[in-house]
Structures are given as structure tokens and as C-alpha cells.
Amino acid sequence: MAALTRATKANYVIHDRIEAETSDREDHTFCGIMFPVKCKDTLPVDHVIINSVAVRGALGPITVWVTKDENLNGEISMAKKNWTKIYEKEHAPSFVGYKELDLSTNPVIMKPGSVRGIYIHSSRRGDEAIVYDNKVKQKTHDDSFITILPGRAHVSEKVFGAIPIWGWGSAWRDNREFVGQIKYGACYRLWNPSKNLSFGGNFRCAARTLFMCQRRQESPFSKLPDDCLFYILHMMRWDWVDDTSGDLRREQKYRRKLRRQQMIAEADAMLDEAEMEEADNTAESAPAVNEQDDEAVLGIDDDDYVEYENMDEDSSDDSEDADSSDDDSISEESAASDEHAYAWGDHVNSRNRFIFNDSDSSDSDDDASDEHVDERLGRPRRSQFTRATRNLLHFRFLRSH
Numbered sequence: 001m002a003a004l005t006r007a008t009k010a011n012y013v014i015h016d017r018i019e020a021e022t023s024d025r026e027d028h029t030f031c032g033i034m035f036p037v038k039c040k041d042t043l044p045v046d047h048v049i050i051n052s053v054a055v056r057g058a059l060g061p062i063t064v065w066v067t068k069d070e071n072l073n074g075e076i077s078m079a080k081k082n083w084t085k086i087y088e089k090e091h092a093p094s095f096v097g098y099k100e101l102d103l104s105t106n107p108v109i110m111k112p113g114s115v116r117g118i119y120i121h122s123s124r125r126g127d128e129a130i131v132y133d134n135k136v137k138q139k140t141h142d143d144s145f146i147t148i149l150p151g152r153a154h155v156s157e158k159v160f161g162a163i164p165i166w167g168w169g170s171a172w173r174d175n176r177e178f179v180g181q182i183k184y185g186a187c188y189r190l191w192n193p194s195k196n197l198s199f200g201g202n203f204r205c206a207a208r209t210l211f212m213c214q215r216r217q218e219s220p221f222s223k224l225p226d227d228c229l230f231y232i233l234h235m236m237r238w239d240w241v242d243d244t245s246g247d248l249r250r251e252q253k254y255r256r257k258l259r260r261q262q263m264i265a266e267a268d269a270m271l272d273e274a275e276m277e278e279a280d281n282t283a284e285s286a287p288a289v290n291e292q293d294d295e296a297v298l299g300i301d302d303d304d305y306v307e308y309e310n311m312d313e314d315s316s317d318d319s320e321d322a323d324s325s326d327d328d329s330i331s332e333e334s335a336a337s338d339e340h341a342y343a344w345g346d347h348v349n350s351r352n353r354f355i356f357n358d359s360d361s362s363d364s365d366d367d368a369s370d371e372h373v374d375e376r377l378g379r380p381r382r383s384q385f386t387r388a389t390r391n392l393l394h395f396r397f398l399r400s401h
Helices: 193-198 201-214 226-234 245-285 291-298 302-341 361-400
Strands: 018-021 028-030 032-039 045-057 060-067 083-091 094-102 108-110 115-122 130-134 146-148 151-154 172-178 181-188
Touching: 028 151, 032 045, 032 108, 032 130, 032 172, 045 115, 045 130, 083 094, 094 181, 108 115, 115 130, 115 151, 146 181, 193 201, 201 226, 201 245
Parallel strands: none
Antiparallel strands: 018 181, 028 130, 032 115, 032 146, 032 151, 045 094, 045 108, 045 181, 060 083, 060 115, 130 172, 151 172
């Protein structure tokens, strides 16, 4: 029964302190910087704890804010009511070295897959408070645990202020990157049978081998009950058997590929079943007359039927051409809007939400392959719809005569 009371997460933070440091080109200095941080779900991590952030500049009265919501769905609200202040202190200038802002009394705790916005602001007068950079890549920093994304700079001395220091225009600047350090720790998920797939292949093989040895009477492990084996695996770290983050990432990508193939097979089976039912229904509802009687009574000849099929195909082709042209125009408009949205120094209204892209490169590949799957599934559905429409028109013509 002791195995039923096992903990599901570690009650300690890893001993080595992880430090995420960004590039530092000192492109700009001003009042503040806001940026998203994503906790990755590649490793068997229960949560990540951000203990401090470090910045440099003239500093002054510094406050640090985080978003209240962890499920941001690709956008961050710039309204003050959606943020929580977790740090406030005045600091002396530090133009060369980073000044650490200790968040240990109110750390930022993130679950795997969640995204939190972090906003660092100084109310010091002038434009030298906090150093930040221009955006040069899609990810400011990326490691096995977190991803720091580009964000917005703030040029107002007031927290979440809408008016810049010169009194006109917008107070926010898009396409800016955080410059500094983030120090954090990770609390690992402990092994349990229900969480076995969260661990790497080597770990799962070790767990399987251990239980196989316990089932053999000649093995010393056969004297141990299941509870002891559960606790042995329970206290093992995920990387004690040479699993790496790259291995886990490849396994996750392979599982997604298998799920897509399974979805394709199920869709093909559903289409085949629908075609068989359609053929059976057509055979049952067809009138018991031969082809000559059908042509004589209905006045339908082969040329008319071929012309009718060509008409259907032409109409479907026209509709597809129209759809493709519409899609091209939409894609051009979206590309133009994206190019405008990411223009350097873009002035953003303070009421506009910040839109970000937190998908990994592997997720982008999966999205592209999913579009390919949709295209493959769309063609047989269109042909099936065309056949069903033709049969329906044919049956209506029969009833009318």
C-alpha cells in the first residue's frame, strides 16, 4: 500500500543553478522591456522556478511584473489589471555589469507548456534606465528548459504608461529583445507508471529490465516487493541512464508522426466505408430497368452524360481556382501585414495586445505536415462530394419522370 502514497513531483529544486544569458549589443536604452518566457515540455519537468532576473543601465526605481494568466494563447494584454507586481526596489546605476533583481520571495513558477510575460520597468527620468536590443532572431534565448522570446520596449516613465517621455506618439516599441540574465531552477517529475512515457527510452528500458529481473526466481531482485522497485525508480533522475534532451525531443517528434499516420489510416478507412455504403444504397435504390429502356424513356444519351460530367468538373475546377486565388490574395495580405507588424521601430498603441509566436521548429514542421495531411484528405472528400451530388441530381430526375 505504500506505493499508492508516492509523491508525483520532487520536493527539491535541482542543485545546479541554471543561468540563461542573452546576447548584449546595447542597441537601445530606455524605461522598460516586456518579453514572453515559455517553459518547455521536452523533459520530465513538473515546473520551473525563476528566482531572479538581471539587467543593466542607469536603473533607478525598478519594478518587475508578470502576467496573471499562464495560458496566453499567443498574445499578451498590455492592461495593468492583467499583471501582478512581484518586485520593487531602487538600484544604483550599473552600466557595465548586470544587476540582479532577487525574486526569491515571490518567484515566477511555470508549468511545462505555459508562457508568462515578464515586464521590467524603471521610473527614472531620462532614456538610460534599462538596456535592450533590436530583434535579430525568432528566439532571444533557447535551452532545454525555457525559451525567451522577443518582446516590446517601453519609453514611458510611468508603469504601463501610454504617453512617452516626449509627450506624443506611442509608448511601446515592437521587435525588441531582453538583455540580461534569468536564473532559475527546475523541479523534476518523479517516475510513476502513469508517467512512464514522459521519460526517455533508456529510462523506460531500465524500468522494464528491473521488473523482468524481479519476475525471475533466480534473480536477487525477486526478493523485493513491487513497492521497493517503485521507490527505486521513483528516486532516479531522468538522465541517470544517459538520456538526453535531444533524445526525448526526437522521441516526441516520432510519436507525433505516428499519431498523424494513424489519423490518416482512420480517415482512409472512414472514406472507404462511406464509399461502400454509398455503392450499396445506389444499388438498392436503382430502378429495375435495363440501359436501353432507361435511355429510351429518360432521353439520356452518352454524349449528354459526358457533357454533364465535364460541366461538373469544370465548375469544380473553377471553384478551386477561385479558392486558390482567394487564398493567394489572403496570404499576400497577411504577409504584408506581418511585414508591417515587424517593421523596425514600429510604434504600437498601448491598448494593442502583443502577439508572439512560441512554437518550436519541430512544431512548425508538424504544422506543415498537418496541412499536407489535410490536403490529402481533402481531395477524396471533394471527389466523393461531387459523386454524391451527381447521384442526387440523377435520382431527382428519375422521380420527376
